[in-house]
Amino acid sequence: MKKLNFRTETQAGRSGRRLALVRPGWRIPLALGGAALALSACNVTDFGMHTGATTQGHDIFSLYQTFIYMVIVVAVVTFGGLLYVLVRFGRRKGDQVPRQRHSNVKIEILYTVIPALIVGAIFYMSVGTENKVDAISPNPNLNLTITAFQWGWRFTYPNGVSIVSQGENYPQMVLPEGETTKVKLVSKDVVHGFYVAAFDFSRYALPGFTNYFDLTPNKLGTFVGRCSQLCGLYHAEMLFSVRVVTPAQFNAWLSSQGKGATA
Amino acid sequence: MKVEYRVYLGIGIFVLIVTVVYFFWAKEYGGAMMLFGTAGLGLLPALYLGWWKRRMDPRPEDVEEATVAENRGAVGAFPDHTIFPFVLGIGAFLTALSLVFGAWTAVIGLALIVFAATSATLESRRGGTV
């Protein structure tokens, strides 16, 4: 079994969540507060999600934020209503029989139409974001081929530079900040999932079918990437890292790699 | 029978509409085929139930004012105790296991299935109960 020491610093600018420092004896009592605590450690309006280190990911994050605001409103109405019912009608009245109301067509129409409008709005927003996220630039700054295999990754750059998993070293994919990279994603064997949590994005790597998508990183730093779709015994250790650098650094890095240096 | 018929008809027609929309929008034939088959699974029972609906008077259970007495006679034949479903189940189990452990389990399994199926049929012809 490969060792799981991941030697890159991760998630630049997202430190400060030191929950492991809570004294062990306090862990269980704190359990329910833990969720709130974890949220308050980072920005509350993130609602626990990565803000998206690509423009695409950030669009998805904004959509998530909107969803959460909607959920809060709907939850307050639903659970508030339920709580009101339980408190108001929960007082013991023995065997007294209440009024036997069967239906109320107006209210029933109301609670059909309002949810329909809400999901209509969600659909409209989803399609808008989806078109932005799935858009593929006709002239990207960089074409990158990612090949997934059991259990590792190969990142092939246009000039032939190829980064691949070797032994205990997880491969690192380098991307230029602010520039659009068009990724061609394939799998050599089984279904894998290309997933970078900080990018708020995942896509299956399928055998026999090629997927294309764009990544436009807008934050410098190093992020964890991994396989998200179960792909066999060492699925959990199919990791990689993404380093986002300035375009100048990127070009320097690419030329320093030389043709097939690490292949 | 009217409601039963309409339940199936409704599902069949709805899925048929979904099939048409999916076929022309997605242009993906695997899914369209599965949807088409599903529409059939709604429409075929609907045809059967609709066929009977036209040919029979409302049954006591379809009449709002029916009384229990209208259901005179027995509702049907219900066997009490019979070992053959168990034998049949074990037979099917052994037969299916031959997919994993080789043909020898199927020999026993199929023998049990034939024995149980024949016996259960004879049991029914003798009048239901054992």
Place this chain on the structure above:
Amino acid sequence: MTIAEERSELAHEPEAGGQHGPTGIYKWLTSTDHKVIGKNYMYTSLVFLMIAGAMAMIIRAQLVQPDGHIVSQQMYNELFTIHGSMMLYLFAGPFAFGGFANFILPLQIGAPDMAFPRLNALSYWLYLTGGTTMLMGFFVNGGAAAFGWVSYAPLSSYTNSPGPGPDLWIVAIILTGFSGIFTAVNLVTTAFYLRAPGMTMFRMPIFTWNMVVTGILILIAFPILTAAMVMLYADRHLGTHFFTVAGGGSPVMWQNLFWFFGHPEVYILALPYFGIASEIFPVFAKKPIFGYKGLVFATLAIAGLSTGVWAHHMYTTGTVLLPFFAALSLLIAVPTGIKVFTWIGTLWGGNLQFRVPLLFALGFLVTFTMGGFSGVMLASPPFDFAVHDTYFVVAHFHQVLAGTAIFAGFAGFYYWYPKLTGRMMREGLGKLQFWIAFIAFNMTFIPQYLAGLRGMPRRIPVYLVSDHVTFLNQVSSVGAFLTGFSFLIWLLNVWISWRRPIPAGDNPWDGHTLEWATSSPPPHHNFTSLPPIRSQRPVWDKNHPEYADYTTDHDGTPKKEVEPQ
């Protein structure tokens, strides 16, 4: 010859109460009585729940530490595969449509038995042998199946998953699949042809309605699953290439086939429990269900829509038409929302009796609604890109499926246990079990939402310290262990009621529907006499003639012209 004539051809009078036929093990092996089979189903599926729950405990123990060493990676993969398969194929479904439906549905419509009693017995034996086959995987060379309950091709091919374990899994699914199909045929036929006089379709209790719709969905979904399993077996052993790229097949086709079964399956698992909750809320609010017809049409709408949403499990494959599946998946939220509001509307204005069944039903309502919120979010393709195959999804489907099956399942168990056995369960222990289970369950799954948002994928036995999910996983594990503990309280409760029975009487809850019109437990062939059926609540009408449904208007005001019958 009409069906009506056929029905009275063979005379076989029901006998009144008492011991009937053989006893002991031979009775268990040979009975075709729906009540015996229903109980067999229920107890068997609860045993499977305990086994699958024990697997979940091992899984959660492994995840307490980022690099836990409780089990090997291979064992971990086997455990979550069989945990998922057992919970879905062997517990949640059979507990409801094999157990509750078998026992309750004929009683609720005033039928003497299921339409095909011997087929019913056969489907129980197929279920039991199928479940045994799935567990046999752990005892063969190479271990059980380890490719997840979805068994994505080509990971499930012979090259990637050799050995007899995966084959046993396939055989288990085929056997339980046939068992489900037979039960569904039985349920639909029984509800269509064996109702008592006056029990029109729109007077059937909501539970029975939901079981009819579940039966229809099973008949749509299970054959596809069985066909897919046969194709998978053929790919593994007979040299076909349905799902292998090299032979011209398509791995994505497996996902299409599987989820075309898999999504209706989710509603097959959920609808029966919705039905249980729809029985419990009115009884413990002493009111009729609010908006009966709306609820029936919502159930039918869910059934129709569920056939067109399968690819929302495949958004990130990049091969599906996103807006189509997003639209239909989101639309399902509308009938589901109708159900939630209907239940709240039923409680509104009622005289709420906070007995154990109502508490569990409320627990179901809360966890299900929370899971519903995340479900609506996941129906949006871009958001799914961000959290697909993470613990966010795990938390979502555990809240909607496990929450439903456990809370509504136990609600139904506490509610109908008096009818099953003629005994009451202890209220105090039941309430204790509910509160521990409710708090612990949410403590298990709410942190998993956060772990998923932070990027923890599903199905991993080890994770990174730098993922900042260690604490969340520890909270989740403690919650899981406490949930497991709550089951022990339930076992204790059953044991006490077995050793020191409290007689229940025929109708301990002031129930509304026909199963409460007969004795507890019901006699052979169920009824010695039936009350007149003049509304959806014949037993209520009989016990409360001054408030009977046929004497009041839709909003509860008395009708003037109707004479009480």
